[in-house]
Amino acid sequence: MKKLLLFIGAFLFSTLFYDKSIGLNLFLFSIITLIVLFVNNKDDFKNKRTLIYSGLYLVTGLAVFFHDSLVAVIANFASFFTLIGLLSENKSSIYVNWLNGLYTTIAGLFHRNFSFNETTQKVEQKKDVDYIHLAKIIIIPTIIVIIFISLYQNGNPLFSGIIDKIDLGFINFQWLLFAGLGYYLFSNIHKPIEVEPATELDLKTGNELAKSTTFSIPKLKKENQLGIILISLLNALIVLFLITDITFILNNEKVRASVFSSQVHSGINALIGSIVIAIVILLYVFRGDINFYKENKTLKRLAFAWIILNIILVLSISVKNSQYIYYFGLTYKRIGVLVYLTLAVTGLVSTLLKIDKIKNIWYLLRLNTKAAFIVLILSSTVNWDYHITNYNFNYAESMDIKYLIELSNNNALLLKEESKLRVFDKKTTWKINNKHRKYVRELEKNSWQELQYDNLKLESKQL
């Protein structure tokens, strides 16, 4: 039954992907993968985390169908590896899941052939497959069925018509090779495996920070003094900076474009660097025994104050970035800054938790990689090109139409609609029409495997 499922999976893999571009096929592949994984790992699917990650995997597959963007495809791959890794070991960290997922996908079958039994200290040899019998049960029934089909074809014209309609012309040598690749892939992933040294190390490593054996109070007193002076000065500096920064934000009323642009660009880059350095300094100060020093309350309070001030700094950057977006339109770079700021806030909050609850650096790494994964999944569900175009046309004070035309085809239908409502110069109108025409032609050429949500939109418009 399980072997048969792998064969069906391989057949569907080749049918979905051979000579096709990405579209509905990736979502269907996600469903097939989940079925194969569920049949082979039923117990693991009782776990809540597995169900959540399976859901996320399906969501990213749907995102690819709705808007065929690179972010959605990357998110789909990332959630695929995460799910496979989770099935191999559900207590490990997300980055170990990625490693296990990748390893299972690449060499799962090969690894299982050399699985080592710790109790018997022997390599478990697989039972010999009776290939002759396997060939018999496939070839003999196939030949007999073909003979009978040709006999029945002559006996009944209606049956003959149905048989004639079956077109297997798409199967060729390359298609079969592709099916082989599909079989290899499903054979690898159906029983996920783990990179043992990395997984064992990860499971052994907890989140709690331990007191070292060389705990020395005089040494810690000096460290505490240094930390208090350093973080106090940094607090004073950031307060001063924030006052001037907020004054700048409140007083600037539509500054000249070039001035504003250079201010925001250089400012944001410097501030992004300063937040990273802030986290590094805090991690260095609270790296060891200072966490267990009784007199560290002042240092901790100063650190918390500095983190909160850094979060206010992030807010001020996001206000500046929003103003910039309002005046000059939405672009990928500006969205990237917002994504970075979200991650920076997560980093700062997790640093605060780490200091407060006396956790180690692995805790930070685990929490932040998970946060990055969630941000990736969330950002994959948004059709950015469409929203950038929509915002720039309807809300931004000014915009760069060339930039919008150069975006992916996801905004082609919207651009065409907007070009009917607005007046552009001849060249721009020609470019928009050309982009729209090419995209519609591309959509019309799509086979059922390559279907996209825009295909349905186009069909409903034509009706």
Added chain:
Amino acid sequence: MILLIIFGLVFICSIIFVIIRLSISCMFWISKNPKDKQHVFKVYFPYYIIIFFGLCLTAIITSKGDSSMICFCTVVYLLALIIWRYIIKQKPRVYRTIKENNELQNPNLP
């Protein structure tokens, strides 16, 4: 001409084989316990094959999905797996002393 092509192909294949074999041997050489094949397999094989796969994928992407490059990378990848399989399944050599050999040939019969 055909002979030259065959010679060229054999030469290239041999070089590729030697490179892969050497890269796998390196895994055994850097291991603290090179005689324990299972240990080397467990610790080094996953990283080796992930990096190897990454290199093959990079080569395919750089060649913009050229079919000959895909075939080449597939063959090289499978060759690497086969060599690993051969090394792991290979029985360890038993070195005997001259005395032991003599004893085997002339056992002390009662």
